[in-house]
Amino acid sequence: xxxxxxxxxxxxxxxxxxxxxxxxxxxxxxxxxxxxxxxxxxxxxxxxxxxxxxxxxxxxxxxxxxxxxxxxxxxxxxxxxxxxxxxxxxxxxxxxxxxxxxxxxxxxxxxxxxxxxxxxxxxxxxxxxxxxxxxxxxxxxxxxxxxxxxxxxxxxxxxxxxxxxxxxxxxxxxxxxxxxxxxxxxxxxxxxxxxxxxxxxxxxxxxxxxxxxxxxxxxxxxxxxxxxxxxxxxxxxxxxxxxxxxxxxxxxxxxxxxxxxxxxxxxxxxxxxxxxxxxxxxxxxxxxxxxxxxxxxxxxxxxxxxxxxxxxxxxxxxxxxxxxxxxxxxxxxxxxxxxxxxxxxxxxxxxxxxxxxxxxxxxxxxxxxxxxxxxxxxxxxxxxxxxxxxxxxxxxxxxxxxxxxxxxxxxxxxxxxxxxxxxxxx
Amino acid sequence: xxxxxxxxxxxxxxxxxxxxxxxxxxxxxxxxxxxxxxxxxxxxxxxxxxxxxxxxxxxxxxxxxxxxxxxxxxxxxxxxxxxxxxxxxxxxxxxxxxxxxxxxxxxxxxxxxxxxxxxxxxxxxxxxxxxxxxxxxxxxxxxxxxxxxxxxxxxxxxxxxxxxxxxxxxxxxxxxxxxxxxxxxxxxxxxxxxxxxxxxxxxxxxxxxxxxxxxxxxxxxxxxxxxxxxxxxxxxxxxxxxxxxxxxxxxxxxxxxxxxxxxxxxxxxxxxxxxxxxxxxxxxxxxxxxxxxxxxxxxxxxxxxxxxxxxxxxxxxxxxxxxxxxxxxxxxxxxxxxxxxxxxxxxxxxxxxxxxxxxxxxxxxxxxxxxxxxxxxxxxxxxxxxxxxxxxxxxxxxxxxxxxxxxxxxxxxxxxxxxxxxxxxxxxxxxxxxxxxxxxxxxxxxxxxxxxxxxxxxx
Numbered sequence: 112x113x114x115x116x117x118x119x120x121x122x123x124x125x126x127x128x129x130x131x132x133x134x135x136x137x138x139x140x141x142x143x144x145x146x147x148x149x150x151x152x153x154x155x156x157x158x159x160x161x162x163x164x165x166x167x168x169x170x171x172x173x174x175x176x177x178x179x180x181x182x183x184x185x186x187x188x189x190x191x192x193x194x195x196x197x198x199x200x201x202x203x204x205x206x207x208x209x210x211x212x213x214x215x216x217x218x219x220x221x222x223x224x225x226x227x228x229x230x231x232x233x234x235x236x237x238x239x240x241x242x243x244x245x246x247x248x249x250x251x252x253x254x255x256x257x258x259x260x261x262x263x264x265x266x267x268x269x270x271x272x273x274x275x276x277x278x279x280x281x282x283x284x285x286x287x288x289x290x291x292x293x294x295x296x297x298x299x300x301x302x303x304x305x306x307x308x309x310x311x312x313x314x315x316x317x318x319x320x321x322x323x324x325x326x327x328x329x330x331x332x333x334x335x336x337x338x339x340x341x342x343x344x345x346x347x348x349x350x351x352x353x354x355x356x357x358x359x360x361x362x363x364x365x366x367x368x369x370x371x372x373x374x375x376x377x378x379x380x381x382x383x384x385x386x387x388x389x390x391x392x393x394x395x396x397x398x399x400x401x402x403x404x405x406x407x408x409x410x411x412x413x414x415x416x417x418x419x420x421x422x423x424x425x426x427x428x429x430x431x432x433x434x435x436x437x438x439x440x441x442x443x444x445x446x447x448x449x450x451x452x453x454x455x456x457x458x459x460x461x462x463x464x465x466x467x468x469x470x471x472x473x474x475x476x477x478x479x480x481x482x483x484x485x486x487x488x489x490x491x492x493x494x495x496x497x498x499x500x501x502x503x504x505x506x507x508x509x510x511x512x513x514x515x516x517x518x519x520x521x522x523x524x525x526x527x528x529x530x531x532x533x534x535x536x537x
Numbered sequence: 538x539x540x541x542x543x544x545x546x547x548x549x550x551x552x553x554x555x556x557x558x559x560x561x562x563x564x565x566x567x568x569x570x571x572x573x574x575x576x577x578x579x580x581x582x583x584x585x586x587x588x589x590x591x592x593x594x595x596x597x598x599x600x601x602x603x604x605x606x607x608x609x610x611x612x613x614x615x616x617x618x619x620x621x622x623x624x625x626x627x628x629x630x631x632x633x634x635x636x637x638x639x640x641x642x643x644x645x646x647x648x649x650x651x652x653x654x655x656x657x658x659x660x661x662x663x664x665x666x667x668x669x670x671x672x673x674x675x676x677x678x679x680x681x682x683x684x685x686x687x688x689x690x691x692x693x694x695x696x697x698x699x700x701x702x703x704x705x706x707x708x709x710x711x712x713x714x715x716x717x718x719x720x721x722x723x724x725x726x727x728x729x730x731x732x733x734x735x736x737x738x739x740x741x742x743x744x745x746x747x748x749x750x751x752x753x754x755x756x757x758x759x760x761x762x763x764x765x766x767x768x769x770x771x772x773x774x775x776x777x778x779x780x781x782x783x784x785x786x787x788x789x790x791x792x793x794x795x796x797x798x799x800x801x802x803x804x805x806x807x808x809x810x811x812x813x814x815x816x817x818x819x820x821x822x823x824x825x826x827x828x829x830x831x832x833x834x835x836x837x838x839x840x841x842x843x844x845x846x847x848x849x850x851x852x853x854x855x856x857x858x859x860x861x862x863x864x865x866x867x868x869x870x871x872x873x874x875x876x877x878x879x880x881x882x883x884x885x886x887x888x889x890x891x892x893x894x895x896x897x898x899x900x901x902x903x904x905x906x907x908x909x910x911x912x913x914x915x916x917x918x919x920x921x922x923x924x925x926x927x928x929x930x931x932x933x934x935x936x937x938x939x940x941x942x943x944x945x946x947x948x949x950x951x952x953x954x955x956x957x958x959x960x961x962x963x964x965x966x967x968x969x970x971x972x973x974x975x976x977x978x979x980x981x982x983x984x985x986x987x988x989x990x991x992x993x994x995x996x
Contacts (some may be wrong), residue, residue: 145792152784156803157828187799263551322788377970391826482694 116397117212117381119534122503125331126231126338127338130231133334134374134469139168139175142331143182143228146376154380154392160189162220165210167227167296169525170275172235180227184259187330194533199443202524203405204377204498207530211381212398221386224516227495233374234275242269258495275456277372279525281409286416286525287446289355291364293414294448295434297455301363304447305349308368308488311444316342316483325391338477339371339491340417356446368447373491377414377499379506382460394455394537396506400428401532408527418450418529419521420456421480424467427530432517434473438509438536439480440520441501444487449523466514483508509536541952544959558705560958561691564644566718566968567598568774568777573646573716578637580604582629583620585820587650590705591712593613598749610642613716617628617650617653619699622670630677634684643690644860646716650708651677655728674698678727685725685956685991693724693991695955700731702978707733707980713749714972723964724956725991726812733979734921752975754779757827757879759819761785761810762837764793766937767887770963771818771834771970776801778971780832783823786812808835810863816870820877831879832974833871833888835864838905840939842898853901860905860910868916868927873921876925881976882925887966888985890933894995907933910985917983926982928973933989957990 123148128134134142141170143166151157161254175181199206204227213221236356237243248326278285319336320322328336339508353532354362356369380392387394404422406413408473414531419442433455442450456462463472483503487497498520505518516536523529541608541791544560546552553559577595579602581588592602592816600612614637618630634647641647654674655666666674677696684694687934695715699708708730714720749752758775762768763784772782776834782803786794791807798805805821810813823830838860841852864886871878891899913929920927934940943951952960967990 148792148799149795149805152798152805155798155802157799157802250661322809322812323790323811328788329795329805330789331792333792335789335791366737391828 115216115218115350116385116393117215117397118387118537119396119502119506120214120382120387120392120396120505121154122213122327122377122379122392122499123153124328124500124503125375126328126334127148127373127375127493127496128334129491130372130374132338133332134230135232136402137230137339137374139171139178139228139230139333140181140232140501142230142374142376143178144241145186145331146226146329146378147182147186147188147224150378150380151154153326153329156314157187160191162214162223163211164188164194165197165207166225167198167207167495168229169198169200169203170229170231170234177492180474189228199528199530200525201443201492201497202522202528203495204500204529205401205502205520205522205530206380206403206498208381208398208498209530209532210402214385215381220383222380223269223459224378224380226376226378227497229493229495230374231372232382236329237273239269240273241266245269258418260373279415287356287364289408289415289446291362291433291447294363294446295361296414297452297476298405299448299451299455300365302346303451304363305452307444307447308349309344309346310486311482311485312344314342314483315340315489318484323507327507339373340489342485352512362523364446364448368488374491375491375496377496377503379499379502381425385502393509393510396534396536398529398537399533400426400430401530402429403528403530405529411492413527414452415525415527416445416523417452417456417530418527419523420453420530421467422529422531423519423521425458426533427473430533432533434476436517437480438512438516439483439505439520441477441482441486441505441518441520443497443501445492447488452523469491484489489519496532497532498530505534508516509534539936539948541936543949549807551860553690559690561643561689563691563721563957563966564718565721567963570718572602572713573600573612575642576603576607576609577613577633577716578603578606578611579615581617582632582633584619585617585913587617587619587699587708587741587843590709591617594712595716603802606636606640610644611637611640612642613646614638614641614762615648615650615712615716618660619650619652622650622666623672624669624673627673627676638684638688641688641692643692644690644718644721645688647684647688647692647694648697648712648715649677649681650699653698654701660890663786667729672683677852681727682725682996688956691721691723691957693721695720695725695981696727698729700729702732703730703980704794707911710752710972710975710977711981712884719968719972722957722961722988722990723969723986725996726986728984728986730979730980731982734924734926734982747975747977751779752977753832755970756831756974756976757783757829758824758825758834759783759785760834760836761824762788763797766939767932767963767966768836768857769793769797771836772797772801772803773965774964774971775832775974776803776965778976781827783826785819786837813856815863816867819867820870820874821848826875829879830871830882831976832885834970834974835867835884837863838887839955840899840902842848842902844898845900857905858901860902861908864909865912867903867915868912872919872923876926878923881979882920883974884920884925884927884979885970885973886927886929888931890931890987890989890992892929893987913985914983921982924979926973926979928981928983930966930969930973930986931987931989932961932966933987933992933994935955935958935966935988938964954994955990955992959990961990
């Protein structure tokens with residue numbers, strides 16, 4: 112165990128907006144800066160120098176090469192606050208949190224901010240790859256003759272731009288298609304998925320109603336709540352939707368039980384207990400430990416989003432805990448089927464023995480402790496922002512529950528990766 | 538904020554040649570500005586126990602003090618009438634004031650200090666004052682309000698009624714406010730100065746004397762409804778004067794609230810003050826983050842206008858709930874947590890001209906804003922037990938986003954029906970709150986100060 116544990120002091124996010132809606136014209140830098148300023152306002156950090164700010168985005172423009180530092184410079188934090196970008200697909204926000212938490216635990220810094228931002232609206236559209244190659248060559252051509260020759264290579268078809276795709280480069284399959292394969296493999300029913308989706312909306316709406324998000328969310332561009340949230344969502348309404356991922360009659364994944372493309376940003380404020388006390392700031396929870404796993408979804412037999420299935424048992428073994436030792440479970444709802452396939456894998460004796468090398472499965476979790484204030488199906492999922500949203504939400508839940516309470520976070524990510532972590536209430 | 542086109546035009550050469558009445562551009566406070574731009578006349582009828590300390594205060598601020606009008610225009614006229622008891626004394630006051638007002642400069646300040654008229658708390662005193670004494674004391678009320686209506690070019694007239702037991706230093710913060718450009722839109726007001734509760738705050742005798750440039754330095758100030766409009770101006774102004782701001786507004790207003798908190802270097806607390814747990818969340822926040830509170834400005838307010846004949850419960854209850862109910866609840870919570878109140882805590886509640894004069898279509902709003910006045914008077918002695926005060930400010934026509942949306946005719950009428958013939962600015966309300974919020978303003982308690990340019994409405 113490290114000499115000290117990083118404290119989660121609080122968080123801030125902007126309401127998540129469905130792509131091409133309220134934040135259609137907002138850039139990653141705009142949203143990250145606004146979110147940082149909201150965090151600064153909440154904790155009275157105007158002019159303060161923090162140890163560092165670590166954040167990232169999955170979809171980035173080339174101009175965003177120093178995104179987080181630029182956000183710091185545009186914010187009310189002291190410009191002497193250093194910052195860097197990281198990226199691990201949808202694991203970005205949680206991995207950033209661990210990067211900052213670890214430095215705090217080691218005593219290298221006393222405070223820091225972690226999280227992420229993503230826009231699916233203001234996506235980076237690049238010039239056509241053929242055109243790009245001609246332009247690069249043109250730039251380095253030395254003689255007029257060379258240049259004329261290269262100009263001759265320009266073709267009308269090169270006007271078609273490169274648009275980022277929500278697909279795995281190595282399989283060509285979209286994330287939804289990958290998830291559909293896993294759902295089928297684990298026999299996840301349509302009803303169970305719709306039930307989970309309805310619960311997510313119901314829980315998120317109830318949390319807003321009781322003021323739970325009053326000190327977690329700051330409105331942005333006139334949006335005060337996540338616009339994907341449907342408080343009146345029901346299993347009956349969800350059952351009417353057509354399947355969009357998977358093939359044939361038994362396809363189960365719909366727009367209702369999958370997360371939509373979303374824009375937004377989320378950040379978490381971390382610090383040492385001493386730093387928090389010196390600034391009269393609350394400590395909501397402590398970061399206990401974290402684990403990152405990866406699976407071979409290309410050639411192996413694992414599903415793209417199943418890495419947390421392997422990460423969690425490793426983390427439990429290291430911390431000496433069982434899957435039932437938690438008051439809250441925050442399992443990122445990339446798709447309802449992902450959550451359900453993950454829990455099924457943990458319950459499966461054969462899987463435990465063959466794949467996890469365990470004598471017994473991890474067992475079931477108490478579903479009443481799962482995503483109790485809603486998750487990505489209701490709130491939406493701006494890729495790199497989800498980790499920050501979950502860490503701040505869980506820390507507050509644990510603080511409400513009281514000292515010693517425990518929460519488990521599980522986030523799947525593209526590239527067959529997964530980041531999981533444990534927080535303990537303070 | 539809307540532009541006052543008529544005022545701007547009235548100051549052009551053409552308007553001057555046409556003989557159109559000039560609408561003054563008021564002198565307003567800027568950091569570094571001298572208290573007064575010219576000499577001050579300080580006089581008294583009788584011995585005048587405030588003459589010496591007020592003369593010292595003005596001279597310390599770099600303005601010359603004269604005892605009779607001379608060649609130069611007077612930036613201020615201060616007359617200590619606290620010892621007048623007879624009609625002859627009143628006549629003596631007139632003989633001082635008449636030549637003085639002739640020489641009063643644009644945005645000049647006329648400030649009278651008078652005795653309490655028939656103060657029931659001091660039965661012996663009232664007895665000794667007699668009918669004539671009570672009459673001339675009360676006469677100052679009519680006198681100062683009439684002077685306010687006669688003065689031109691942005692000059693104001695106000696009256697401080699001073700408790701006979703009040704130490705001279707207790708008037709300092711009020712004298713300073715009413716002489717300064719901070720009181721630009723406070724006109725025709727009568728304010729009672731009592732004996733401050735708790736330990737007397739003598740600015741001269743303190744280890745860490747109050748800095749007139751940053752009179753709120755080190756004070757923790759809560760401002761509700763701080764995301765925009767008058768609330769944002771209050772936060773900005775209190776921060777300028779040195780206060781640490783806790784900016785409160787409903788979660789939906791969080792974007793503007795964060796901007797206010799960050800530019801004032803304070804913190805944003807997103808809180809619906811009508812929520813059942815709002816008071817405990819607010820006091821808990823203050824306890825955790827600051828360990829105390831020195832100034833609470835109850836500014837949050839809403840309007841849901843409708844004629845009473847068409848009023849529904851929702852409109853009535855939401856306005857009364859936000860504007861009055863929440864203040865009552867939070868004030869009780871503060872009184873129940875006296876350890877949280879700083880040694881010289883100040884509560885300032887934003888009432889309204891509508892609460893004094895009434896306004897068609899605003900039965901709910903006017904009831905709530907009048908209710909605030911009743912609440913302030915009732916709570917004043919209870920806060921005094923903790924060395925604290927509670928006062929109300931009642932803004933008149935203040936130029937905001939809300940007034941910008943008014944029809945032109947309504948807006949023009951609203952602007953002109955006061956002695957300064959213009960609307961006030963949000964900062965005028967904020968400056969008045971800043972004065973009431975100072976540790977050295979403990980002599981002001983249970984008072985209602987209008988920031989209305991001496992509006993004829995409700996006067």
